[in-house]
Amino acid sequence: MLKVSHICKTFTGGIIRKTHVDAVKDVSFTICNGETFGIVGNSGCGKSTIANMLLSLIKPDSGTIEIDGTIQIIFQHPETSLDPAKKIGYSLEEPMIIHKMYDKAGRKKRVKELLDLVDLGEELLDRYPHQISGGEAQRIMIARALSLDPKILILDEPTSMLDVSVQAQVMTLLKELQEKLGLSYLFISHDLDVVRWFCDEIAVMEEGKFVETGRTEDVIGHPKAEFTKKLVESFILE
Numbered sequence: 721m722l723k724v725s726h727i728c729k730t731f732t733g734g735i736i737r738k739t740h741v742d743a744v745k746d747v748s749f750t751i752c753n754g755e756t757f758g759i760v761g762n763s764g765c766g767k768s769t770i771a772n773m774l775l776s777l778i779k780p781d782s783g784t785i786e787i788d789g790t791i792q793i794i795f796q797h798p799e800t801s802l803d804p805a806k807k808i809g810y811s812l813e814e815p816m817i818i819h820k821m822y823d824k825a826g827r828k829k830r831v832k833e834l835l836d837l838v839d840l841g842e843e844l845l846d847r848y849p850h851q852i853s854g855g856e857a858q859r860i861m862i863a864r865a866l867s868l869d870p871k872i873l874i875l876d877e878p879t880s881m882l883d884v885s886v887q888a889q890v891m892t893l894l895k896e897l898q899e900k901l902g903l904s905y906l907f908i909s910h911d912l913d914v915v916r917w918f919c920d921e922i923a924v925m926e927e928g929k930f931v932e933t934g935r936t937e938d939v940i941g942h943p944k945a946e947f948t949k950k951l952v953e954s955f956i957l958e
């Protein structure tokens with residue numbers, strides 16, 4: 721389970737003229753085990769800042785975050801997340817080496833299990849990132865994240881750089897993995913269509929604030945906040 725209570729983050733900067741951005745303002749939510757919570761909002765509304773606070777990459781100014789188990793993230797650009805100089809096999813093993821998990825034989829066995837989970841063949845292990853497709857690269861990133869047995873995955877626009885048909889395959893795979901492994905997901909997206917299909921609950925975010933939260937069908941079907949209404953309208957008109 722993940723419980724976020726009243727987190728806030730303000731970025732300050734500038735030497736001559738002070739700048740001040742309230743990136744996240746009093747955000748609270750809970751993700752129950754095995755559930756998917758989506759955050760939808762325009763660029764710059766604070767989605768990544770929330771993800772970074774969950775990953776302890778930045779510290780909230782106030783509020784609390786309780787995480788039961790390990791949390792991992794899948795980014796938008798799988799090709800830049802993989803080391804171009806390292807073979808896929810090594811990239812899959814690396815997190816286990818860093819965390820001193822298993823001996824060499826155990827890691828090799830685990831790599832095979834992980835490939836199986838994401839429906840890829842062992843022939844990929846000897847290739848470099850430029851020798852695999854975008855969809856395969858994203859599957860490798862998912863396998864790599866799973867190597868540390870996380871309970872929660874943050875999916876930060878995980879398919880927005882992929883072709884539509886490949887997007888659907890990766891999203892279906894994520895759903896299957898959730899069932900199989902009992903994972904919880906925090907799904908960050910602009911795409912209401914995918915969110916509607918994928919998320920149990922969503923929050924609509926505007927300028928650092930959650931303006932509306934609830935079961936996905938309720939929020940999209942009966943939007944209450946003005947911003948949500950506009951978002952739903954623009955998505956239907958597209």
Ligand SMILES: Nc1ncnc2c1ncn2[C@@H]1O[C@H](COP(=O)(O)OP(=O)(O)OP(=O)(O)O)[C@@H](O)[C@H]1O
Pocket residue numbers: 731732733741742743761762763764765766767768769770
């Ligand atoms: N390290 C930082 N220093 C100063 N301002 C920052 C920093 N990180 C983010 N911001 C600002 O905080 C606000 C929220 O940014 P954030 O990256 O969380 O948005 P986002 O919703 O993830 O956007 P996108 O969908 O484009 O990734 C933006 O105005 C951004 O410019």
